[in-house]
Amino acid sequence: MMRAMDAANHPLIGRTAELERLSDLVAGSRNGHGASLLIQGEPGVGKTALLSEFSGAMHGTRLIRADGFEAESSMPYATLQRISRPMTQHMGALLPTHSAALRIAAGLDDGPPPDRYLVGLGMLSLLAAASDEEPIICIVDDVHLVDAESLQVLAFVARRLEAERVLLVLSTRPDEQVDMAAAGVPVFELGGLDPLSSVELLNQSKALLDPLLATQIAAETGGNPLALVDLTRDFTASQLTSSWLTPEPMPLGSRLESHYLRRIEQLPPDSRLWLLVAAAESTGDIELINAAAGRLGIGPSFVAEVERGKLASVRDSVVFRHALVRSAVYNGMPDADRRRVHDVLRVEADALGRPEVAVWHAAAAAIGTDEAVAKRLEAAARTAGERGGTASRARLLARAAELTPAGSARAERLLSAAESAALAGAATFALDLISRIDMASLDRVSSGRVVQLHTLVALFIADHDRIVTGAADMLRAAGLFHGAVPDLEQRALIRAFQLMLGAEGSVDGVTLTELGQRLAAGVDVADGPLCRILRGLSAHILLPYDQAVPVMRVALATLSDLDDADLFDFGSVAVALTMALWEERAGIELLERSARAGRRLGRLLEVDTSLWLLGTLELVRGDPAASGRNIEQVRQLRQAIGYDAEQVVDASYLAWSGIPIPQVEMIADAILATGFGGAWSIAMMGLSVREIADGHYRDAFERLQPMIARPFLQVTYLQLPAFVEAGVRSGNAHLVKGSAEKLAWFAAHSGTPWIRGVSARSAALLADDDQAEGLYIEAIEHLEQSSAIGELGRAHLLYGEWLRRAKRRHDSREQLQQALLIFEQCEAPAFAARARRELEATGLKLGGKTPSSADELTPQESAVARLAASGQTNPDIGAELFISANTVDYHLRKVFRKLGVTSRRQLSERFPTD
Structure with a gap:
């Protein structure tokens, strides 16, 4: 294992507070309070020395250490393998899905590529199981060199440690990729030594200096221990005075590297060449380094010269004094020498049976284009993908593309790399790869893949322009697939529908009717489940409701028959169809199935989508408590993934929960500005219901009226009951009679308890007194057969209010108490307050809600x-x-x-x- 040598070769000076903080974390982990820490600091500031001192003082714990190596940066889960190897005896304690994911990721078993979060859950469980035996301290240095998959898993584990006897400590130089992957992990910025400690270290490493000079040197180095020791070692006091006391600030990294390069240049040529071999083989693998050095004709005698110069130590592995020494060696040699060394390392790695290392050196040795090396990288990328290494696959394919001559093969490799980068969540990298593609060299299908990928990536980065044109762009992709790949064409058409749902009123470039016609044309492209789903969606758009219902039911049945994992691509389709049919139970069931499958497979991004849609669906059926539970799970999940959990905002849920209406409107307007018109529409629905609950019927009517005037599929269907209530109570009954009639038409042809209930309730609001009571009772009977708990509560509330106006206080109280119980259970404070006011108006004295434990x-x-x-x-x-x-x-x-x-x-x- 390659680690920096202790820069000072002295007992650690000036790090008492840092060591105490780490010791406190260890004490907590011993007592079952798992913790993590990311130590960040500039090169030479003493991260490795701190970790070495800390780990050397730990007793009664199990230390697991694995550092990052550049040569492993494109080998998926390479670092994770080294961490998990000492704990393999605990694999039996894991869920089968977790142990299988770890074994496939390690390349030990074949199987479907595991999602990185499933591997993360497996690693968390493995550490927890092992810590039952003894507390575990896991240290990973040079995290900026760790492969992307291991970094993501380590960050996931770091965020989820809670009641395990585990302390995970990571250290890194400042690095943007680490910052992104490790978002949410506690960070400790390791700075330089304080002035007194700096002077003490300086005087220990050199003959006593003048105190003023020592203080000035300490100030100019910022207390960087490596600079204090190494930059002063070879200077006299007069040289230090002239060298250090300058008006310009000193770039430490460059200054140190130059210092090491001067020392390297004093070595014999063969010693320098041996150092280059060791620097090029960054893992410090002594067997491989010796084999390559032997092929280059370098004997072991030259190693002693390197060690005498205190540039590196050679034992079981090669350990450079510091990463800057390795950098000085590698960057200080001519390109031709570096390529020659990498080529020799490639030959010897192949001979030793280490193909993943060999291909890395082959790529480093290549100059210009080299199809043979590109093919090796492509094969390595395929292996990485089979182990779930989508980020590594993207990097390997990107390098393969660089070595590929211009033409279709290069473009195809760039496109495949971009698709893998998108799967890994690296949207910016994906867009960069797309920008390098020569579109003229692509065939129609590959061109369609580019359009499709660019459109989907836009959702990750909230690109307004592409969000609003997304449906039109996806139709263009479908056209490029037409006649060549029926499955891709049909899937692109379904995605176009989903993108239309997301943008809704903001959509640009295609009308709803045009979309429906294109979906209908795609039905006959190929038979199968996608065909039936497309037929149902086109019917939803184009056919009258009575004709669309049976076709949509076939599409819904098709979705229900899909395997759980196949549902991931159809979440919003399931919502659209079930809401159009007023089949709320089926919608909940399909999304819960999808969420369960996502959890089982570790596909947390799909779980996130399913839970978010569930939260929305729960609000539609009037259950903010259930919606809130789903939103809280989304918050926890995004925290686990590394997103800012505080950004989990559902404007409609906020409206139901009692947040001031202007604040909700501001959030909704911000959502609309990004192009997500569908989310804005849902927020407006939530606000209108809130205004009805508060008795602000005219506000609700005026909010809903323009939305009803420009109907949009089932979204408008669901707005009709609130529109009817708001219109009747605001004196606009004549303007909402048509909406009530439309609800009755839906009820006649759908026939589900939910639509029959809200239709009867709406009719009761418009009916004469001699008919209203029967309709209210009918509404309650139907809604009791549904799962739309909030709608049932509103039916009891309206009936109770009608009874109170009819002077039937006893009957009124019975209905209002039922309503209040429902609203308190489903946590709808505005409706609960309205029910309380109505009950008090009947003369009933109410206390506050009894708090529950x-x-x-x-x-x-x-x-x-x-x-x-x-x-x-x-x-x-x-x-x-x-x-x-x-x-x-x-x-x-x-x-x-x-x-x-x-x-x-x-x-x-x-x-x-x-």
């Missing part, structure tokens, strides 16, 4: 409690919530204590399943 639970504790109440085991709960079984147990113990229960059976009584 369950209200004291944190969102995470509540989620654990509900899953445990449903009968799930701790490992299963951990997999669902992206935490370890240890953390589940920790939360359950707190839940039991807060609720005063002693068993899961009692817990199930407190959290009954639906």
Whole structure:
């Protein structure tokens, strides 16, 4: 293993506070409080020395250390393999899906490429299992050189450590990629030594200096230990005075590298060449380095000269004094020498059976274009992809493209690299690769792939222009696929529909009717599930509702018959069809299936999408409590992934929850400015319901009226009940009769309890008194058969208000109390307040809501409690919530204590399943 030698070769000076902080983290981890820390600092500031001093003082713990190497940066999960190797005996304690993911990622087993987050969950569980035996300290130095997949997994684990006896410490130079991957991990900026410690170190490494000079040197170096020791070692006091006391600031990295280069140039040529071999083989693999040196005719005698110069040490591996020494060696040699050394290392790596190392050296040795090396890189990329290494695959293919002559093969490799980069979440890298493609060299299908990829990447970076033209662009991609790849064409057409849903009123470049006609044309491209889904979507757009319903039901049945994993691509389609048919139960079921499959496969981005859609669907059926639970899971998930969890904002949920309306409008307008007209429309629906709950019926009517006037598929269907209520209560009953009639038409042809209930409720609002009561009762009976709990509460509320105006106080109280109970259970404060006001108007005196001990639970504790109440085991709960079984147990113990229960059976009584 290659690590920097201790720069000072002295006991660590001036790092007492830093060591105490690390020791406190160790003490916490011993007691089951897992922790992580990312140490950042400039080269030479002492990160490695600090970690060495820290790890050397740890007793009664298991130390696992694995550093990053440049040669492994395109080998997926290379660093993770070295971390997990000492813990293989604990693999049996993992869920089968987690252990399988780790083994496939390591290249030990064949199987479907695992998602990086599934590997992360496996690694978290493995560390947790191993820490049950003894506390674990895991240290990874030079994280900026770690392969992308290992970095993502390590960051994931660092964010999820909670109740494990594990401390994970990472260290890195300032690096943008590390900052992005490790977002959310606690960061400690390691600065230079304080002035007194700097002077002490300086005087220990050199004959006593004048105090003023020593203080000035310490100030100019910023207390950087490597600079203090190495830049002063070879200077006399007079040289130091002239060299250091200058008006210009000193660039430490360049100054140190120049210093090391001067020392290297004093070595014999063969010693310099041996150092170049060691610098080129960055892992410090002594067997490979010796083999390559032997092929170059360099004997072992020259190694002694290198060690005498204190530039590197040679034992089980080659350890440079510092990364800047390696940089000075490598960058100080001519290009031709570097390529020659890499080529020799390639030959010897192949001979030793290390193809992944060999291909890296082959690429470094290449000059100009080299198809043979490009093919080797392409093969390595294929292997990386089979292990789930999408980021490594992208990098390998990008390098292969650089070595490929201009033409279709180069363009294809760049396109494949861009697709892998997008899968890895590296949107900027994907766009950069797309920009390098010579479109003239692509065939129609590859051109379609570029259009499709560019459109989908735009969603990641919130590119307004491409979001609003996304549906039109995807139709263009479908046209390029036409006649060549039917599956790609049909999938592009479905994506065009989904993009239209997202942009809604903001869409540009295609009308809804044009989209429907193109979807209908795509039906006959090929038979199968996609054909039936397309037929249902085109019917939704083009046909009258009564004719569209049976076709949409076939499409919905097709979705229901898909395997769980295949549902990932159709979440918004499922929402559109189920809402158009008023089949809320089917919508919830499909999205929950998709979320479960995503958790099982570790595909957390798909879980995120499914949970977000679930949250929206729960609001549509009037259950903000269920919506909030899904939104909280999204927050926890995004925190695990490394996104800013505080940016999880659903404007419609905020409206239901009682946030001031101007604040919600401001958030909704910001969403609309990005091009996501669909999310803005949902927010407006939430605000209109809130205004109805508050009794501001005219505001709700005026908000909904322009939206009803420009109908958009099932979105408008769902707005009609609120529009009818707002219109009747604001004195505009004559303007909403048509909407109530339309609801009745939907109810006649859909026939689900939900639409029949809201239709009867709307009709009751418009009916004469002698008919209204029967319609309210009918509405309640239908809605009791649905899962639209909020709609049922509103039916009880409206009926109770009607009864109170009819002077039937006793009957009114019964209905209003039912409404209040529902609104408190589903956490709809504005409607609950309205029900309370109505009850008090009947003469009933009400106290405040009785707080429940369950209200004291944190969102995470509540989620654990509900899953445990449903009968799930701790490992299963951990997999669902992206935490370890240890953390589940920790939360359950707190839940039991807060609720005063002693068993899961009692817990199930407190959290009954639906």
